[in-house]
Amino acid sequence: MKVLIAGGGRTGAQLARFLISQNHDVTIVEDRKEVLSRIHRELPTEMIVEGNPISPQILEDAGIRSANVLAAVTTSDETNLVLCYIARKRYGVRRTIARVNNPRDAWLFTEQFHVDVAVNQSEILARLIEEEMSMGDMMTLLKLRRGNFSLVEEKVPPGARVIGVELRNMDLSHCVIAAIIRHGEMVMPRGVTTFEVGDEVLAVADPQGARMLADWLSPAEKA
The missing domain is CATH 3.30.70.1450 (Regulator of K+ conductance, C-terminal domain)
Known part of the structure; x- marks a missing residue:
């Protein structure tokens, strides 16, 4: 399965490592220099694409046209929503997963923005409790x-x-x-x-x- 991960922070990097261990084809997109410096030490260089994750050219360089899943796990809710929308509407990605950073934004992460699964840590913790x-x-x-x-x-x-x-x-x-x-x-x-x-x-x-x-x-x- 081809998985495109937008965001190379701790969440994105850990997700990438897990998926690699399960033999999935993974590409991660990141544009922050300090984060790139770290993930180049932790992950194979060939799976890292440097650039703005909402740039269509960067997404295409990362292989979004053949991706089965997009995981939008950047630190910006706006970026994650835009990514899911672009992935489905422009590139026909079948499955989209988005991280919710601010619980107050959770109501936006719906089918209207083509978010299949919203990962809201506050809601998950509340349900577990x-x-x-x-x-x-x-x-x-x-x-x-x-x-x-x-x-x-x-x-x-x-x-x-x-x-x-x-x-x-x-x-x-x-x-x-x-x-x-x-x-x-x-x-x-x-x-x-x-x-x-x-x-x-x-x-x-x-x-x-x-x-x-x-x-x-x-x-x-x-x-």
Whole structure:
């Protein structure tokens, strides 16, 4: 996959190193002399294009016409928005990802500017804190690329409401049980499947579904 990264700061350089380790074709564009001096020591010179990332000529020199993904991670929100817009409208890049530097600008990073994914660190931290407060011991393993769903995992604790309940009798809208790991073996969930203490439950859920599952996995209320 061909990835064009606009911005060679710490975020861009780290992203480039990771993608290179995954055998992707990466080019990074940067125009700040002090940053160029550093990344030339950290990254292969042939993958670095020096120049203004919003210059069409520089973008073409960097191979934007063949890029599958543009990652706009400069320190300027305006530049990142313009880059996404140019990449999609002028060059037909299929996937655009933009870094949000100022949380107050987050509302601009939408389909109107052809931003497919906006990376807003403040929002990510807020959601992690919210999940930690509301989901108990449930762990988010990964966010699915499209939609508002995640792969979550939690172990069934002693006294959980779910123990002995058949899956078909659980109200789990917005949540699909993908697998149950029991004594090191995978149990494929069926309607008549019941849960035991120590089961590791893997599920695909949106935030509402994750909360419902967390409720089932919480201790039963004593009469």
